[in-house]
Amino acid sequence: MRVPIVAGNWKMNGSRAVAADLLDEMVENMEGVEAEVVICPPFILIPQVAQRLAVTRIKWGGQDLSAQDPGAYTGDVAADMLKDHGCDYCIVGHSERRTLYGETNQMIAQKFAKAQACGLIPILCIGETLAQRERGETEQVLSQQLDAVITQVGIEGFADAVVAYEPVWAIGTGKTASPELAQEVHHFVRKKLATKDNSVAHKLRIQYGGSVKAGNAEDLFGKPDVDGGLIGGASLQAAEFVAICRAAR
Numbered sequence: 001m002r003v004p005i006v007a008g009n010w011k012m013n014g015s016r017a018v019a020a021d022l023l024d025e026m027v028e029n030m031e032g033v034e035a036e037v038v039i040c041p042p043f044i045l046i047p048q049v050a051q052r053l054a055v056t057r058i059k060w061g062g063q064d065l066s067a068q069d070p071g072a073y074t075g076d077v078a079a080d081m082l083k084d085h086g087c088d089y090c091i092v093g094h095s096e097r098r099t100l101y102g103e104t105n106q107m108i109a110q111k112f113a114k115a116q117a118c119g120l121i122p123i124l125c126i127g128e129t130l131a132q133r134e135r136g137e138t139e140q141v142l143s144q145q146l147d148a149v150i151t152q153v154g155i156e157g158f159a160d161a162v163v164a165y166e167p168v169w170a171i172g173t174g175k176t177a178s179p180e181l182a183q184e185v186h187h188f189v190r191k192k193l194a195t196k197d198n199s200v201a202h203k204l205r206i207q208y209g210g211s212v213k214a215g216n217a218e219d220l221f222g223k224p225d226v227d228g229g230l231i232g233g234a235s236l237q238a239a240e241f242v243a244i245c246r247a248a249r
């Protein structure tokens, strides 16, 4: 059985004071949550998050990492540094990194490999834009995004990873994919990976992301191939985020 996983992606939001309140309220209300829960704050807040969450069952991770070993890469953060701060996870290939910073499938595959080499579990984000969906290219786009990683690390790489399906048109827009649409795509992803390794595909957790809220989480997570969510905006409100975590059973 796959244990659902809900990850909060704070993006470039928060301050020490905001994080302190958010974490306190979250931790105090986590009782009874069955899902694995992960918080991905901005890099600079990771030490604070690590300290607050250390004796809880909530885990933490980065939103991005460098594909390089430590060295002369101004502004970057190495996988080893995230691991040194107790991170278990790291998001790779978020659509904002792909579109705003020009990260290619190959660059993302290298980050995925580097994360795993340093003992981090990558949360690989994949998803199509609205234009790609309207042109009927969804499956092709997702296949290319997955194939780049398979080429880099092999299908075995998915044995210790999470995939997040995030249709770009649903991120931060308030437009959620219907549970049926999400299930259809998640099923496609699992089926595609199963052609390479059935057991790996069956065990892989596939999150849905894109305008998930307390009000729609239960229906989305109720679908057989939806194993939790990657939550942006709603992860900045403790009550909303905890309700989403509770919906993943």
Ligand code: PGA
Pocket (backbone or CB within 6 Å): 009, 166, 170, 171, 172, 173, 174, 209, 210, 211, 212, 230, 231, 232, 233, 234
């Ligand atoms: P959203 O973001 O929940 O605000 O749509 C999801 C994400 O970008 O991971």
